[in-house]
Amino acid sequence: MTIFPDTLCVNGTVHRIKRLVQEGAQVCPPGIESDLIDFLTQWYGPENTITVHTSGSTGPPKAIFLKKTFVAQSAMRTLEFFELKPGQRLLLCLPLRYIAGKLMVVRALLGRLDLCTAEPTDGFAFLSQCRDTPFRFAAMVPNQVTKLLAYPERFEGLGALLIGGSALPATLETALQTVPTACFASYGMTETATHIALRRINGPDASDLFHCLRDICVGLSPKGSLTIEMPGLDQSAPIVTNDLAELIDSATFRILGRADNVIISGGIKYFPEIIEKKLEKAIEHPFFIGSLPDETLGHCMVLVIETMLDKLFEKKVAQLFEQYLDRYERPKKIVFKKPFKRTETGKIIRQL
Missing domain, CATH: 3.40.50.12780 (ANL, N-terminal domain)
Known part of the structure; x- marks a missing residue:
């Protein structure tokens, strides 16, 4: 050859x-x-x-x-x-x-x-x-x-x-x-x-x-x-x-x-990508699971979504947590951020 x-x-x-x-x-x-x-x-x-x-x-x-x-x-x-x-x-x-x-x-x-x-x-x-x-x-x-x-x-x-x-x-x-x-x-x-x-x-x-x-x-x-x-x-x-x-x-x-996306909250290890897969069919906007410091848990999971703040939508998403996620997988907070930063190939840069 x-x-x-x-x-x-x-x-x-x-x-x-x-x-x-x-x-x-x-x-x-x-x-x-x-x-x-x-x-x-x-x-x-x-x-x-x-x-x-x-x-x-x-x-x-x-x-x-x-x-x-x-x-x-x-x-x-x-x-x-x-x-x-x-x-x-x-x-x-x-x-x-x-x-x-x-x-x-x-x-x-x-x-x-x-x-x-x-x-x-x-x-x-x-x-x-x-x-x-x-x-x-x-x-x-x-x-x-x-x-x-x-x-x-x-x-x-x-x-x-x-x-x-x-x-x-x-x-x-x-x-x-x-x-x-x-x-x-x-x-x-x-x-x-x-x-x-x-x-x-x-x-x-x-x-x-x-x-x-x-x-x-x-x-x-x-x-x-x-x-x-x-x-x-x-x-x-x-x-x-x-x-x-x-x-x-x-x-x-x-x-x-x-590995660098793993979140340890309350001593439990969570894989954001697995949680995201469960929510992808229900949330139409781009989003990712991130974390914020928490005095009790060390870090708490948050949903970061690419859209403007909308209280009605926020309530709807909170209901989706109950429908699609196990109890301990549910984010404690929803963060609205627009626009997300992305690489040239379109990958979302996970920044809060």
Whole structure:
């Protein structure tokens, strides 16, 4: 396998990589974006690494250097899992400044796929014209999928859809049960060159368990955080993530929540993400579970909701606590805050 093929098919036209790189981003052929040429220039450059940046959801974005062979192995695992074949169409609708968008290009290169491009903010109306020749594979973030759900018939233009970038809302997961596209949630991070595990969202194989891709093993740290072992890491020890997990075996796990989001109230440990899942179907505004100092409990749980203060709505939400939550899971206070701070990829920054 060569990770530097001579050609790349973009929007149905085969281009010679050398020419694209030599002409540079200033002279883009029709249908070729300058960001794509910039990445190809980096991929085919003399360095053995590419530079990527973390999302910034747990701190300032930082630069990471990934070996090209490591990135290529990640791309190959996806090609194998989804059984992607040369000539099939791949939909790129993610920004190329992030690793998820870059990996779509590498998959197209290594798999000899037809890389079809669309703006990340596109409404994807063109998918309605692709029912007879659907895109074999696409990757999106939850916000894009929510937009797509406004026109369910457009899913007929997608064979398989990978969803990542942030946690999948329960309402979105429920809505995807009726679409014909095979939908998968991903687990991974920039340091692992995107996903290391997938779980099926809809269909007969739907599950809340993630299954690792080839050659990847997981474990638990003494604190209960997921650890990852995979070939090509520039370190002898496994990656220790910030995600608390339940381990089924060395290749199967369930995510419980972020370690830095855990709330200890009255000596009891609570996972905000689990409580949020219970409320997602009932609260239409964006929200998260946070905490405030409390003289008696140490910390008390609060619901932070992205809307203006509304006393009637506040009473309604308090009733929802009684309907959906166990007694000790119920927040002691509701905080109204608008707008929430978010990362560039749309993740809510949990700040009171």
